[in-house]
Amino acid sequence: MYVVFSTKKIRQAEKFVKLNEYTQARAIYLDILTKFPNNMKALHALKMLKSSKINKPVNTFKSKGFNDLLQKYNNQEFKNVIRKADELLKIYPNENDLHNIQGASNAALGNFDKAIKCYENILKIEPNSAKAYFNIAVMHDKLASPKIALKNYKNAIKIKPDYADAQNNMGSTYKELGDFDSALNAYKKATLIQPNHAFAFNNIGNI
Numbered sequence: 001m002y003v004v005f006s007t008k009k010i011r012q013a014e015k016f017v018k019l020n021e022y023t024q025a026r027a028i029y030l031d032i033l034t035k036f037p038n039n040m041k042a043l044h045a046l047k048m049l050k051s052s053k054i055n056k057p058v059n060t061f062k063s064k065g066f067n068d069l070l071q072k073y074n075n076q077e078f079k080n081v082i083r084k085a086d087e088l089l090k091i092y093p094n095e096n097d098l099h100n101i102q103g104a105s106n107a108a109l110g111n112f113d114k115a116i117k118c119y120e121n122i123l124k125i126e127p128n129s130a131k132a133y134f135n136i137a138v139m140h141d142k143l144a145s146p147k148i149a150l151k152n153y154k155n156a157i158k159i160k161p162d163y164a165d166a167q168n169n170m171g172s173t174y175k176e177l178g179d180f181d182s183a184l185n186a187y188k189k190a191t192l193i194q195p196n197h198a199f200a201f202n203n204i205g206n207i
Helices: 003-017 022-035 040-049 058-072 078-089 096-108 112-125 129-142 146-159 163-176 180-193 198-206
Strands: none
Touching: 003 022, 003 040, 022 040, 058 078, 058 096, 078 096, 096 112, 096 129, 112 129, 129 146, 129 163, 146 163, 163 180, 163 198, 180 198
């Protein structure tokens, strides 16, 4: 039982070392040594962590890892993005960029409910994310739930009053609900915020 515990912990720490997350790795090794003071692997690993080379502040993995995901996303490798994001989120659970790109990948695959959960995870970390509310609203539009979409567009605009795209999309949701006056008003607000918003002007013309 003890061997299984230490082996599992060491593997976890080694994963953090590979990702240049030395603080987390050090904490795990120290935890192992608290229970098993003579664990040679943990002792050796801590010695290595104390070396000047490995203790240089490196924070390149997050950016590199995300850039790799972004490249896969641009190549439309959406399933790979979702799988890889899952792996990274176990290490960086509070990285909104990971939740966002995973949500976008699910949306691209038509998994709108799963995409919503990804965007809702962002709100757990950043409750005032206008972009997350906007994306949730778009997903509910896709799911033909205009009333829920409208609520989320309003939340996005409440946080970011100059959110032209949210105003424009909200106008289309009002139109879907048959409220053409509110739709026209939302489109006009979008053009006041962004005078070159071609979609909003086109939607005004349609109304």
